[in-house]
Amino acid sequence: MTEVRRERADAARNRRAILEAAERLLAEYPPEQVSMERIAAAAGVGKGTVFHRFGSRAGLMRELMVERAHALREAVTDGPPPLGPGAAPRDRLSAFLDAVVEVVGRNKGLLAALGETATAARDSDEDAREQHSVYRFWHGHISGLIAEERPDLDAELLAHILLGALRSGPIVHLLGQGEARRLAESLRLLATGALEA
Amino acid sequence: MTEVRRERADAARNRRAILEAAERLLAEYPPEQVSMERIAAAAGVGKGTVFHRFGSRAGLMRELMVERAHALREAVTDGPPPLGPGAAPRDRLSAFLDAVVEVVGRNKGLLAALGETATAARDSDEDAREQHSVYRFWHGHISGLIAEERPDLDAELLAHILLGALRSGPIVHLLGQGEARRLAESLRLLATGALEA
DNA sequence: GTCGAATTGGACCGCCGGTCCATTTTAGCC
C-alpha cells in the first residue's frame, strides 16, 4: 500500500546521470548556455527522457537544488548546536546564515538558473504558492528564529530580505570570487543589528 | 562639433511609441510574455525597427529603466533635503530607501525583465563592468551614505544587500500588493540597525 | 519465456531574440 510503485532500474540510473550532467555543466557554464538538450547529450540520453523525468527545466533545477540543500536541512533539524536545536536563537541564526552562504557559494550557477525560472508569475496573483521547497525551508527557519527572539519585528519580511541577498547579481559575483566570509559577516551584522534595534 | 547628429523626426516618434508600448505591456503581463515582437506590434512598427533603435531586449529594458529612475536621480542630486543634499546621511539614507521602494513598486514588471537579462555572466569573469547605470547610481548613493556615517563598515556590500531585496521574487510579489510601506520600514530598520551596531 | 507497462530518444512544434537588406522616408541643398 505504502509502496506505490518502484522506479525501474534503468530509470533510476538515467535520473542520476542527468542530475550529475546538469550539475557538471552548471558548474562550468553560465546557466543560459546550459540548455536541456545539452544536458541530455552530456548525460547520454535523449531529450525526451529528461523531460519525462523532470517535467520541465524548472523541475530539474528544483530537484537539483533540493539535493544540494539536503545536508544543511538535516544539520538544522537533527544536528548539533549551534546549527541544530539547542542553542540560543541568535546563535542559531548566525550559524545558519553562515551555512546558507556557504551552500549558495558552492552552487551559484544553480541558484541563478533557479532564479530565472522562478520569476514566472501566475495569471491571478492568488496562488504562486508553489514556492520552492528549499526557499520555503530557509525562509521559515530564519523568520522563525527572528520571531522567537523579537516577536515585535516583521520577521517574515526580514527573512525575505536577508535571503534576497543571495539572488542579487553583484553579490553572487562576489561569492564566485571567494568572498563568502565577507558576505556572511555583513549578513550577520544586519541580522544582529535588527535584533538589537 | 558637439552636435554630432540630430535624430530624425520619425525615428524620435517611433522611439517614444516603442517605449510606451513596452511600458504598457510590462504593466499588464509578466515579462516573459512580453516579447520584442509583441512590443513592436503594440507600437505599430516592425520588429527590425525596435532592434535598430535599442540593439537588444536588454538595451530596451535598460533605457526604459533609466527613464523611470530619472526623477529620483534628480531629486537626489539637486532636490531639497532629506532626499537631496543637506540632511544628515542617516536621514538621507532613510528617505532614499523609501523613494527607491516606491519607484520599484511602480515598475515591478520592468525590474523583473531587467533582472532576467542582467544575469548573463561573461565568459571571463573579468569585465561584466557593463552594469546597469541605474543600479550603479543607487548602489553608489547608498554605500556612500553608509560610508559617510560609518567608515568602519563594509558599505559596498551592505548596499548590495539592501538593494538585493528589490530583486527578490517574494518581495516583489508583496510590493505588487501595496505592501510598499511595510518593505520600506523593514529596510530602514536594517539600515539603521547596522549604522548603530 | 511471456507480456503489459514503463521507459526511451529523436523528430517535430511554436516561438523567441536577433540579423539582413530591399524599399521608403526624411531633410538639407539648390
Place this chain on the structure above:
DNA sequence: GGCTAAAATGGACCGGCGGTCCAATTCGAC
C-alpha cells in the same frame, strides 16, 4: 519645389530554445 544621400523601416529569415509526441525498445513480475 525638386534632388539626393543618408537614415529609417519592416518583415522574411535564422539558429536555437523549451516542450510534446509516439513508435520502438527495455524491463521485470509472474
